[in-house]
Amino acid sequence: MISRRSLLSLLAGTIAGAGLGPGLAQEAPFDLGPEQPGRIRAEKDAAAIARIPKDYRFAEPGAFIVGISPGGPPLATYATDARTVIGADPDLAQLVADSLGLTLKLVPVAWADWPLGLSSGKYDAVISNVGVTEQRKEKFDFSTYRQGLHGFFVKADSRIAAIREPKDAAGLTIAVGGGTNQERILVEWSKQNVAAGLKPIELQLFDDEAARLVSLRSGRSDVIVQPHAQLVFVAARDKDIKRIGTLSAGWPLKSDVAIATRKGSGLVDALTLALNDLIDNGKYRQALARWALEEEALPRSETNPPGLPKF
Template sequence: MSLPSSFRSTYVFSRRTLAAALATLAAAGLLTACGTGDAATDEVAPKGGKGTGINLGPDQHRIREQKVDAIAAELPAGVRDRGTLSVGVATGSVPPLSFYATDDKTPIGVELDIATLVADTLGVKPQFQPVSWENLFVGLDSGKFDGVFSNVTVTEERKDKYDFATYRKDQLAFEAKKGSGWKVGGPQDVAGRTVAVSSGTNQEKILLDWSEQNVKAGRKPVSIKYFQTATDYYLALQSGRIDAYLGPNPSAAYHVASAGQTEIVGTYSGGGAGLQGEIAATTKKGSGLVAAYAAALDHVIQDGSYAKVLARWGLSAEAVPRSEINPRGLPRVAK
């Protein structure tokens, strides 16, 4: 996501704030840890939940692919001969995108899993390079990175300098207490409701617009609430002080899967009305890599490994049917 200017989404989780939130939930008896007790196999799952939970350990047992020679042949000769793919990922991001495992040094997450599938299909070894958000683009510009897999949204402005091969929808989500029986599909569904949102984010802008539309239509406005931390949002949900929290779908889906006390009651494009935002593998414009990325992504989408990765992190709702090269992006920001 990480949209420019007023379209920027702020994620409420970091590795440590996630740990604090989960610790609070565990203390309240809402969360249990599974596994052998070894830090390398740490997992989180809802109390009494079925299955193995979400693996947060450094040994990820990632889903892997086989090399496809015809697709690997689309790589530029220099990359193919080198045998490695330098991949930029953002540090300090949010579960389940790219974050650190329980050893606090191994990067894990859905973005790394998808990049691994692509690299396997291309017959090269991924070399992950965790950097700050702004340095992802510095690395692309300098040629340090062959690509970035780090929740980058396609925008018209970014297309001036970079090529894109899409692999996930850019989605926001309304998260409510489990069993609410409530579904959100548009402004009318939040009229008179109390919804929390992070200040200065794209989702706040959308919620304010919806509230204004409700008032103009003679419906009640939205009561918008703001909290300081992820823990505060989730405790407010459990106590009934808010009806829902509107935030990025990946963090909401992760919380639903790990805590088991909430549910997603509606999703909405991060691009707003009339445009489905798209998350994409990003490479320097004209590098010759984007066609290989798109072909590899199409292959893993078709053979099912892509779906398994998304399901592993609770992001099946963000699946795309195919990878598109440089699709319509979020509009330019007026200067």
């Protein structure tokens, strides 16, 4: 997990990278201040509240305690005060808390620690870009709220128009994280291209985003691939790269991101209902739009859908 100091440095670089002085921070591509005046709010959802089991005990009476890993913008990060957690996932958590008539309290947690904290009842739910997998479903219930996507991005002046399937990437040099799910998918794409008589994909493996972006911007790579939301933030901040396609994180299967709750707690049905009502009344899409993540919107929330299989 990124430290608070590193995140504060990143946020400062965001403002500087946009050519802004201290008094012009509001012109940054996203609002990174702690107050979040533009955060979308919702009314109480009587139907969702009625679905909360009578015997369910919240971690704190009157509150919705949510575990969240502030790994980086735009999903979840520390604001410019290096203390307040903001982003698309906190916004979603606020909408759900509002719907249930509860006060939202976010608990920052290291990614590796969320399963133990949730199982022990330290918080009621985890809203932190958690993908649904069959293995996780053995211990947790899930209410889906966003597509899990990887993004194909190129330089703003690139002539590459779109990547939608393996043949579109034939012969391209693609920067990707070594040992990642994206690498696994692109290796399979390259094999399919070769089998079809097309050129293979040349993969350039890097350990961090900065190195991948340097490779793209210097022309050593044609394309960069990594989680979609991360590159949406970079594109909005720097304005020198653009998206030309997306890819399901579970390719060839679907991979959705979900709210995780304790298995059998009964809270999952209320959350799924609340999410679908937020989708219907437009609040859900408005919240995603604040962080330019409309591309990741789901048409409906599902309870415990098929998850990625155990590999």
